[in-house]
Amino acid sequence: MMLWVLMALLPGILVMCWQFGYGVFFNIVIAVSTALLAEACMLHLRGRPIAPFITDLSVVVTAVLLALSLPTLAPWWIPFIGAIIAVVFAKHLYGGLGYNPFNPAMVAFAVLMVSFPKDMTVWALPSSLQTNELGLANALAVLIDQLPSQELIDGFTAATPLDHMKTRLGLNEVIGEIRTAPLFGSWVVAGWEWVAIAYLCGGVFLIYKKVISWQIPTGLLAGLFSISFLFYLLDPSTSPSPLFHLLGGGTILAAFFIATDPVTASTTNKGRIIYAALIGALIYVIRTWGGYPDGVAFAVILINMAVPLIDHYTQPRVYGHKK
Amino acid sequence: MRLWRFNGGLPSLAEHKNESSHLPIEAAPIPSELVYPLRQHIGNAAKPLVKAGEKVLRGQKIADAHGLISAPIHAASSGVVADISDKLIPHPSGFSAPCITIKTDGLDNAVTPTPLADYRQASIQELIDTVREAGIVGLGGAAFPTAMKLDNQSVVRDIKTLILNGAECEPYISCDDRLLKERAKQVIKGAEILLFMLGAKEAFIAIEDNAPETYQAVQLALKEHANSIIKAAQIPTIYPTGGEKQLIKTLTGKEVPPGDIPANIGIVSINVGTVYAVQQAIEEGLPLTSRIATVTGEGVTTPRNVEVRIGTPINTLIEFCDGYSNTVERLIMGGPMMGFALLNDEIPIVKASNCILVASKQEVITEKKAMPCIRCGLCASACPANLLPQQLYWHSRSDQFDKVEGLNLFDCIECGCCDVVCPSHIPLVQHFRYAKSAIKVKNHEKHQSNVARDRFEARETRLARDKAERAERSRKKKAALKGGSAKEEVAAAIKRSNEKKQQSSAETTK
Structure with a gap:
């Protein structure tokens, strides 16, 4: 099951590597190896068998999802600390697999975001926009925290389009002006749009394989789409288009891979739609009026809290019972 | 005919019907010993009517019903009562319980049967009493006393639909399938008797669509019989469509309210084997002393359906099917889904025993170590x-x-x-x-x-x-x-x- 998830992530990972360079790959390697080590240690400390819990690959999925949400040019200790927070604090301290109320990858992301805001907002430019080539050497240099000259860095890093959009809207610029920046490319958001489409392909594959249910991705995308469409209709000059919201940032990854984590999601069919739609709406709220450029992690964590309530009120009608 | 769909179920469960369903039903021999647990039905245990040393004939009542929800038991062959003592019974608990044991004499002398010449001339109460006296219980596995189900006299209910349950949804089991293939005529006659008793307006014989030949056989018998209110209904093969509640939903779209019985929504559902037993009791005057059981699984040499005397120890039955193969791992009474493991093969066949699954190692659902629930919701x-x-x-x-x-x-x-x-x-x-x-x-x-x-x-x-x-x-x-x-x-x-x-x-x- 988890193997299918990893396979479905593969196209997205490859496109990300192509767009944002080696950093993606480094993040994954560091996060996965740290997470595996942390998992083994915790299982040992808790007196649980190690092999069955490692081979079910759920910890690998957590680590990969975390790595994919991190900035592609992060120093090594970002994925390292993140993986430890995810596995030790968000998962095992709550009772391990199946018992954690919050999505471990998103908890780790949120902690990193709050603790290291500077390191967490510097992203590599998509390869087509880099004025100085990033290359393996520079990526490695960033990784070990030996930053090259500022001038060089500026050639291949920038804020994410979401961040950029937010900052500029805050300066009372209108969408038309903002979108002239090269960061947005010719279609939706340069580079990101292809990553999103690759994740979308993997996600649809998972629905087809019945690894995930259709309710969560659909609910999340519908929730985000409808609220962003509403504001776009009201004022297209200060509200980015729904497509920008859907293909920008971590929306697609969240819809198909993060919100669908069964442990922390609602379990009833109706509940899943409500749960996901609320996440979608909250992503919009945080992106638009919140303090952070992207709201996926906080939206997921907040709605995770509402899951027991949603589950309680969305029980299906049992055979023979009246509604 | 319009069909409804219940939630979930398993549409692609491996069926394993062919192993046993291709051979005709054969009668098993008289065993040297017949063992009758006094409680082989839902409700009170029967009260023994015989003592050790007493001679009994085939069809003789050896234990009587105790209260309304209970059923009498009849000897399946002639012989002498050996003793009444605690023996292992076929039950998931593996407990022992009082059983009457009969040493058979091989003569198979029978009580003269007293069939009803024409059931239409009899009063309904008389028919109910005949069914009760014949010791008939639900043969699909639940073993609920059938007379109670048919008693539309003490509590008058408006029964509209009679469902004859031939949907054998559990893998491996094929006794109802063989019964319908070979004895559809008697089952249809039994259905007519039940329609007469209940005053129902329609009857459906439910057959899963994985048994098209059986469906054809029943259709043919219905055509010969020219009864227009009994219909054969082909239903999708989705486990557990043969469950009473699921079958009622599939055929009528109605749902039985929780804690209620189908009769209160105008439906009576009866297993086809039970219908056959009712027909035998009323038209042939024979009490329930034998049933058709499937003996199957990789652990037995010749899987087949057997007409077996109730009380026959399982080892006799296995011998009749040419013994164990060398892959035998576990004995299961019932199907692989809802059946239970037996402690040994001296345990007898009871009224509810529709299947003896002699499972090999591959067939036993391997007990993998349970991992924590990840709330995936597949269940x-x-x-x-x-x-x-x-x-x-x-x-x-x-x-x-x-x-x-x-x-x-x-x-x-x-x-x-x-x-x-x-x-x-x-x-x-x-x-x-x-x-x-x-x-x-x-x-x-x-x-x-x-x-x-x-x-x-x-x-x-x-x-x-x-x-x-x-x-x-x-x-x-x-x-x-x-x-x-x-x-x-x-x-x-x-x-x-x-x-x-x-x-x-x-x-x-x-």
Whole structure:
């Protein structure tokens, strides 16, 4: 099951590597190896068998999802600390697999975001926009925290389009002006749009394989789409288009891979739609009026809290019972 | 014909029907010993009518029904009653219970059967009594006394639909399939008798679409019989479509309310094997002494369907099917989904034994180590009762029984669909059975303590009443004495006590 998830992530990972360079790959390697080590240690400390819990690959999925949400040019200790927070604090301290109320990858992301805001907002430019080539050497240099000259860095890093959009809207610029920046490319958001489409392909594959249910991705995308469409209709000059919201940032990854984590999601069919739609709406709220450029992690964590309530009120009608 | 769909179920369960369904039904030989557990039906155990050493004939009643929800038992061959003692019974508990054992004489002498010449001439009560006296119970596995189901006399219900359940949804089992293939005529006759008894307007013989030949055979028999209100209905093969509630939903779109019986929504559903037994009892005058059972699985040499005398030890049956193969691993009574393992092969076939599954190692669902529940919800999408097994599991594990009841645990039919789909291999049904019995015990204890409290309170009020009455009496007495000589009385009493004191002191000085 988890193997299918990893396979479905593969196209997205490859496109990300192509767009944002080696950093993606480094993040994954560091996060996965740290997470595996942390998992083994915790299982040992808790007196649980190690092999069955490692081979079910759920910890690998957590680590990969975390790595994919991190900035592609992060120093090594970002994925390292993140993986430890995810596995030790968000998962095992709550009772391990199946018992954690919050999505471990998103908890780790949120902690990193709050603790290291500077390191967490510097992203590599998509390869087509880099004025100085990033290359393996520079990526490695960033990784070990030996930053090259500022001038060089500026050639291949920038804020994410979401961040950029937010900052500029805050300066009372209108969408038309903002979108002239090269960061947005010719279609939706340069580079990101292809990553999103690759994740979308993997996600649809998972629905087809019945690894995930259709309710969560659909609910999340519908929730985000409808609220962003509403504001776009009201004022297209200060509200980015729904497509920008859907293909920008971590929306697609969240819809198909993060919100669908069964442990922390609602379990009833109706509940899943409500749960996901609320996440979608909250992503919009945080992106638009919140303090952070992207709201996926906080939206997921907040709605995770509402899951027991949603589950309680969305029980299906049992055979023979009246509604 | 319009069909409805119940939630979930398992549409692609490996069927394993062909192993046993291609051979015709054959009669098993008379075993040297017949064993009859006194309780082989839902309700009270039967009361033995014979003693050790007594001679019995085939068809003779050896134990009688005890109360309304109970059924008599008849000897399946002639011989001598060896003893009445505790023996291992076919039950998941592996307990022993009282059984009548008969040493057969091989002569197979029978009681002369007393068939009804024409059931239409008989009163309905007479027909019900015949079914009850024949010891017929549901042969699909539940073993509920059939006469109770058909008794539309004591409580008048408007029965519209009769469902003949030929949907053998459990893998491996094919006894109803063979019965319909070979004896469709008798089953249809039985259906007519039941229609007459219930006054129902329509009848459906439900057959799964994985058995097209059986469906054809029944269609042909129906055509010959020219009865237009009995119809054959082909239904999709989705486990557990043969479950009573699921079958009713599939055929009628109606749902049986929780804790209710189908009759209250105008439906009676009966297994086709039971219908055959009813026909045999009424038109041939034969009590229920044999049944068709499937002997199958990789662990037996020749899987087939056998007409077997009830009470036959399983080892005799296995021998008849050319013995165990060398891959035998476990004996299961019933199907792989809802059946239970047997402790040994000396346990007898009872009325409810529709299948003996001699499973090989591959066939036994390997007990993988259960991993934690990851709340994936596959169990909920597979649950034919539309429950949330994952939530039930969560709460029953932590003994939160009021929550479990709130999630309608008692609507669980224990079909095992959730066990099959669970990616963490959690034995969910076991947890639910545990929770059910724990709740029953708790309710029983609650009832007991209520009774005890009521009794205690009654005692308290009685004591208080007695005390009040005593006080009242002494008050009256005092009032009567007050008339005059109260002081004299007191003086006399003091004198009496002084005398007593002196006497006792004198005795001690002696």
